[in-house]
Amino acid sequence: MSADTKEKSKSLEYKGYPLRRKDNLIYYGSMTEKYIIMLQVVESKPHEDLEVASRIVVQLQLTDPNLKSRDRVVKKSEKNSFYEAIDLAAVWLERALASG
Numbered sequence: 001m002s003a004d005t006k007e008k009s010k011s012l013e014y015k016g017y018p019l020r021r022k023d024n025l026i027y028y029g030s031m032t033e034k035y036i037i038m039l040q041v042v043e044s045k046p047h048e049d050l051e052v053a054s055r056i057v058v059q060l061q062l063t064d065p066n067l068k069s070r071d072r073v074v075k076k077s078e079k080n081s082f083y084e085a086i087d088l089a090a091v092w093l094e095r096a097l098a099s100g
Helices: 003-010 082-099
Strands: 011-016 017-022 027-030 034-045 048-061 071-077
Touching: 011 048, 027 082, 034 082, 048 082
Parallel strands: none
Antiparallel strands: 011 017, 017 027, 027 034, 034 048, 048 071
């Protein structure tokens, strides 16, 4: 098995698009596409022995590096669970990439 194959098998995906996490930010989609989703965990609450996201900001963003970060945001919403946030993200990303 090559290093590329091992790396691919380790990466998380949801509905065919990659998920990458950096601290409280989760990026959904690929930077090689026109759009990507940024999920920002703003608040979390303890549940049993885990911290569970309780407030997540969802942003559909353009990946164009020539735009300022505030100009990249196409849509923005806030959800109260990670499931709601990733569900919305999947719909937004799919529609945005399909429309061009």
